[in-house]
Amino acid sequence: DTGVSQDPRHKITKRGQNVTFRCDPISEHNRLYWYRQTLGQGPEFLTYFQNEAQLEKSRLLSDRFSAERPKGSFSTLEIQRTEQGDSAMYLCASSLARDPQGNQPQHFGDGTRLSIL
Amino acid sequence: AQSVTQLDSQVPVFEEAPVELRCNYSSSVSVYLFWYVQYPNQGLQLLLKYLSGSTLVESINGFEAEFNKSQTSFHLRKPSVHISDTAEYFCAVSERNTGFQKLVFGTGTRLLVSP
Numbered sequence: 001d002t003g004v005s006q007d008p009r010h011k012i013t014k015r016g017q018n019v020t021f022r023c024d025p026i027s028e029h030n031r032l033y034w035y036r037q038t039l040g041q042g043p044e045f046l047t048y049f050q051n052e053a054q055l056e057k058s059r060l061l062s063d064r065f066s067a068e069r070p071k072g073s074f075s076t077l078e079i080q081r082t083e084q085g086d087s088a089m090y091l092c093a094s095s096l097a098r099d100p101q102g103n104q105p106q107h108f109g110d111g112t113r114l115s116i117l
Numbered sequence: 118a119q120s121v122t123q124l125d126s127q128v129p130v131f132e133e134a135p136v137e138l139r140c141n142y143s144s145s146v147s148v149y150l151f152w153y154v155q156y157p158n159q160g161l162q163l164l165l166k167y168l169s170g171s172t173l174v175e176s177i178n179g180f181e182a183e184f185n186k187s188q189t190s191f192h193l194r195k196p197s198v199h200i201s202d203t204a205e206y207f208c209a210v211s212e213r214n215t216g217f218q219k220l221v222f223g224t225g226t227r228l229l230v231s232p
Binding site: 004006031033035040041042043044045048056091093095104105106107108109110111113 | 121126151153158159160161162163166207209218219220221222223224225
């Protein structure tokens, strides 16, 4: 078990630029989640995949945000035309659901910290 | 919808003293309950969870939490803390029977253990 891996760990960019983050879940995990954590707050749910299907999106995820999980393995989160308010830690988590009501805990990566200049 | 309240943003305590981190939740449906710990510049690690059964759950490093349905609480306790317990602790809930586990987190409690 190599854990959930996120890349890059830190990203500094100018306002208006596009950024893309990658998440590699634990290999056998079929569920993958993205959360956003701003300073002094708990993580907030952004979106969720079951295999390659994106099944839920938060209202926090504006049309500048897009997430994919093309082959049901790794996932990417892209932010277009970044704004100051996008500065946050972006966390990825994965879990294994053996049935529709599966309740296996989520395992988190170390996150990507995004800073917008 | 669910919400989680962690009233204490910071709890300072001396090493080997007991500690309690409070968590209250609100939900119109049954929930699962979790405590996660976050060390600086790292992701979250699951500390313990309540899914069903005994309302008292324990972790391998001495923490325990008790689910109190009538008070909608899931307070985290440790009888004797160590310096290494200094971290941010997040309480979270997820709705039962939703088909996935969207977690709703509280704002966190920073535990500061000093010698």
